[in-house]
Amino acid sequence: MTLEAAARLTEILLALALIQQGLEHLRGFREERLLFGARTILCVLLILGVASPWPLVGLAGLSLLILHRFQGPYNGGSDRMGLLALWCLTLSRLAPVPQWKELAFGYLGVQLVLSYFISGGVKILNPDWRSGRALRDVFRFSAYPVSEALRGWADRPRVLRAMSWAVILFELAFPLTLLSRPALIAGLAVAALFHLANACLFGLNRFFWTWLAVYPAILWLQARLF
């Protein structure tokens, strides 16, 4: 996959993810409807490839207004990954020489790997995660489970301990998938299932679409480096 093809695919997937989020805001307050209505229009222009790179530049500028409006990301980590992807794509498009374009887009791929590896690293250092206690707490009293019935999972400590270790080991092992193309594709498929589970259990649907949008960046980087 060439840099151009990977960046274009990431642009389209990111635009679709941002449109999905934007439509959700169209039932919000007036100023949200204006901001996200404008963002949706820019995303459509981006998908159509009209006036490149200005829709990306407009989206990057608009992202600052949206950050100001909510005094931070609206939905934490998923919005942060969306912002990272948007700014890396914009900088890559605007970069004057090919090496800088590669650097900006490659940074996005590196951050995707780190998003799994560091998450696994901080968990394995925490005794509550190693014992399954942390995941029990997530189900028992955190704000994330989408229904009361899901809180019952907190009473299955062995299952949650196994789930904790599965997540930790997968996240820590993810960088090893870069060693071969089939391993990376398999790793990304498992990661997508992980995000799908988080979307269903904890309502984190934005993570699913935003992380998927960044997958072309790591597929390109793997081919570039190995």
Added chain:
Amino acid sequence: MLNAFRLLLPALIPSWNFFDVIAPSPRVEYALTSAKDAAPADWREFRPRPERVSVPALLTRLFWNPRWNQTLFVVSCAERLADNPTDHSQDELFRRIAADLSPDLDAAPWLSFRLVFLSRQGEVIEREVLFQSAPRPLQDIDVR
């Protein structure tokens, strides 16, 4: 604009430490009173979870999940408010609670909210109120 770049920086240099510790978790409760100086008594949880969510509903929410995502933003505002109180966080909470209420509230036009944080101490889940707002007249809250 400088503030917006400051807010952007954690996205450009992310920490990726999701769920590194399971911090005390906020619940937003609100109460309506008939007068500004009336003590709120009937606290109600803002958007309590349903008992169950069907599989089709879970899958639909992959594509359309505005209410839950807004609830997660409310949780963020609650955490920010407990950590570093600002008018912005308080205004957001007032607006989103007021927007959920029935418009016919003449009998109890004053809205208050409080933030109850749940945490585990040993095997016991403890509740602690870390913030309670001053009452605000509903008619002054812009929900458009």
